[in-house]
Amino acid sequence: MSKSSIYLPAGFRFAGVTCGIKASGKPDVSLIVSDRPLVAAGVYTTNQIVAAPVVLCRSRTPSSTVRAVVTNSGNANACTGSQGDADAKAMCAHVASLVGCDETDVLVMSTGVIGKLLPMEKVKSGIEHAVAELADREEAFFAAAEAIRTTDKDRKTESRELELGGESIRIAAMAKGAGMIAPNMATMLSVICTDASIEPKEANAMLRRVARVSYNRVSVDGHTSTNDTLLLLASGTGTPLQGDSLCLFEQELTELAIQLAKQLVEDGEGATHVMQIRVTGATNDASAETIAKTVAASPLVKTAITGGDPNWGRMVSAAGYAGEPIEPAKVSLRVCEELIYENGTPLKFDAASLSATMKEHPQVNLDLCVGGGNGEAVYWSSDLTTDYVRFNSEYTT
Structure with missing residues (x-):
């Protein structure tokens, strides 16, 4: 499959837009939404200095009711005190009001410069624009992946399609990261979407195993960031994967994560090898x-x-x-x-x-x-x- 195509899992819509956080005018608000409750699991930075979005996401995962993930780039919303916490919650609340869900079922990620408050009027306008652009097309997925970039030279995406129990299951993932890359986690944001059916407890345990041999095995500069977040979102409504099917799914997920993790290193700031x-x-x-x-x-x-x-x-x-x-x-x-x-x-x-x-x-x-x-x-x-x-x-x- 070429870099211009992707296996899109069922149950997701995507958008990526520009709201003006970045002086360059490049896309800076990304949105992933499902019309059905998602199983969500997360793995986060081990740095003791953590950004407001990490604190919020930690409190909301694992879950079986998540409906959306909103991301801004260009501003990390880290080391921003109580106002940063309030802004992270406000981003979730604004998404929830527009897509029709509880604000506690929205996750948030931020990346960029540390120590600056978010321009919330721009962010809220960007969220509204993103909701209007939501679509279940490849172009929308790639737009969402573009909007989470900061110093990345290229967007980072991977996807897989596999047959399990007579059903076709798809996995599509995006990531960003080029500097401040070190375990545990490797400094980055990443969202993995799948239409597989997985129980929250199993999804959480699986994601930790996957992270250990992929995102936690890469380094650019040895600097672990304040915002590292890896999310797994599963939209499946059928019988949860079990036994051999679950093992095969984890193997495929691991290979996908390793390829994305290697893209982080390949795109390391100034890297040639x-x-x-x-x-x-x-x-x-x-x-x-x-x-x-x-x-x-x-x-x-x-x-x-x-x-x-x-x-x-x-x-x-x-x-x-x-x-x-x-x-x-x-x-x-x-x-x-x-x-x-x-x-x-x-x-x-x-x-x-x-x-x-x-x-x-x-x-x-x-x-x-x-x-x-x-x-x-x-x-x-x-x-x-x-x-x-x-x-x-x-x-x-």
Whole structure:
């Protein structure tokens, strides 16, 4: 399926409009509405400094009665005190009055600059415009995905269609994020819509499992944001998925989430490469994840990838300071599938040739074995460029 088409699940309408929050005049209000109650689950930032929309959404999920999600971009509504809380509630109340539901059945997300109050008259006007534009067409879905962007170069969407129990089930998802990307969560907003039928408790548990191996396995700059929100909305009215069907649905949902999470890294501010770090041989999976995350976050590793420098010393030593047990005499490293360090000893290799391979491929694979254990994990991270430094040093000025 091309980027210009999507498998739209039944029961949803979408809109994305401009209300004037962004000085650029780009779309900044996104709306997702269902005419039937939705099962909704959410996973949120672990930062102790949280935006007003996160506080509100946490209190309203999981749920079996959600009807809408409204998002504004260009303003994070974070660190805005009691007025920020009131504004988040007012956004929900305004949507509820227009679509005919209880305000507690509306969720809200915000993204953008921290510490500024929302221009509520513009926001309310934008919500009214979005309600008027609601549609169950691909163009409306893509408009909604465009309107949640901030520094993203491109919109981020994924969809799937699968057969379960003789029924066709569709999943369509959107995400935004390019900077302030780090677990837990990876800094971003994302909404996954499906017409599958899932119980709220199961949806909540499933979403947490999915997030752990997707959105929580990516990093751009190691900075966890105040607004991270991942929502799963299910419109299905049939018998809830169970047994093998539920497992197959979760597998598909996981693959979709991994692809979206990788798009966040690919679009990392100033990024030119994605690192895929696969750690094996750790004492357990949690240990492997910590080691992979440490390698992914190392500025020295990141800049080596930027320059196409197969500097195994940086990569191996990062594993050594991760705080997890490794077996140095069994440590081995492959870069772009080429073995350059084996059982604690560097091997001879053509550095110029490997450097050229690293530079010409948008994804650089690092496969790191740290011992003889069964633990393994995969992690994705962007490289670090001067463009990232330049952009973020001027972000608010």
